[in-house]
Amino acid sequence: MKIHFNGAARTVTGSQHLLEINGKFLLLECGLFQGRRSETYEKNLNFSFNPHDVDAMILSHAHIDHSGNIPNLVKMGFNNPIYATHGTAKLAEIMLQDSAHIQEYDAKYVNKKHAKKGLPPVEPLYTKEDALEAIELFQPIEYKQAFQPIEGVVAHFYDAGHILGSASVVLDITERGRQFRLWFSGDIGRLKLPLLRDPVLPSDADYLIMESTYGDKAKRDPMTAYEEFKKVVSGTIKRGGKVIIPAFAVGRTQELVYCINQMISEGSIPKVPVFVDSPLAVNATTVFRQFPQYFDEETYEFIRTEKHPALMFDGLRYTQSVDESKALNTRKDPMIIISASGMAETGRIVHHIKNNVEDPRNTILIVSWQAPHTLGRRLADRVKQIKIYGDTYNVRAQVETINGLSAHGGQDMLMNYARASKDSLKQIFLVHGEERGSKPLMELIRQEKIATVLYPEAGQIVDL
Secondary structure (H helix, E strand, O other): EEEEEEEOOOOOOOOEEEEEEEEEEEEOOOOOOOOOOOHHHHHHHHOOOOHHHHHHHOOOOOOOOHHOOOHHHOOOOOOOOOOEHHHHHHHHHHHHHHHHHHHHHHHHHHHHHHHHHHOOOOOOOOHHHHHHHHOOOOOEEEEOOOEEEOOOOOOOEEEEEOOOOOEEEEEEEEEOOOOEEEEEEOOOOOOOOOOEOOOOOOOOOEEEEOOEEEOOOOOOOHHHHHHHHHHHHHHHHHHOOOEEEEEEOOOOOHHHHHHHHHHHHHOOOOOOOEEEEEHHHHHHHHHHHHHHHEOHHHHHHHHHHHHOOOOOOOOEEEOOOOOOHHOOOOOOOEOOOOOOOOOOOOHHHHHHHHHHOOOOOEEEEEOOOOOOOOOOHHHHOOEEEEEEOOEEEOOOOOEEOOHOOOOOOEEHHHHHHHHHHOEEEOEEEEEEOOOOHHHHHHHHHHHHOOOOOEOOOOOOOEEE
């Protein structure tokens, strides 16, 4: 068996791991690489393998850095099953269409500039038609249900506790008379997160491909983060300002809405208008409501005692139209606006920041990891000025960061994940992490002698 580490190797985005087993090819993930715009198109356009040769694909969850290049994979010749949980398949259906819309819009925007400069036009990475074709290939599988993606491999999904439908992938492999278990973590969630069940830890794994995004630090308890969130919201409202939150449309937005619902229900913040201003987030929330069986016991109890849904309450508005979104920027009353994208690079959140960043009453609240060279990272780094669409703005609004709301497990959770199969583990491969997150985790794993550990480079091939 060979593992080709093609994406999310020594970086966090573009997850893509190709397994070569019994002469067949099984792809784990096919995510979009995100970073400098000048680099992303070429990186995402070209694969280091022939998509036509891939016999099956498994997707751990629907986030775009794990799923977003699937339509391009299909466009380039892949035409075999894509296995995912029911929740992931449903979320991917809306997310891939949304991503296709962005690809088409961005290409149109670039081509306007190219036309003025006499440059040739560019093609979108993929179109909505490509996305729809990809969606047809999904084969939903229940948690713990056995399936055989390729010859000699029996697979199962276990709850990863990261977003709705997220899963770790367990592969029981028979190859040349040898039997072993490969466990792929996907993105690992945290204990006691809002809405979702806790992650299932590995068992009896021989090899572990594990994410390492926050391998350098432990995460604060979610309740501590909740109290910090409450303090930021309360303080901003008292100043008469707006809380502007860049948030990923799937996962983070729903957790934030649930937290605000709890704050209002317990009377710890005033009732102010709350807007979820992202068509994708609106559609994703609809999917969340279709799968209440994925919620944890605490959420069920909240719904029972408060007698209203976790993701709907008085004062909450899910906006759809551009006109509704624009109208928010003419209002001066206190409110909370949650909008995508989570790294403030595209979408309506860019306009909300542009229109509110120079008012000291307001707060820009960063609640997730921000990739280098993004607007979200610049704000999190407390720059004094930012550029949006070529114009310069002074950052007079307060900028706050709350790391404890992350849906990724911290160093303590990752170490527990690795320890869970210590008696059987032969090797751990750390992926989906920059050096500052992965290297400290690697040292701890070595110190505890859990297993040999490798931090593979992009393009590296490992023969097991």
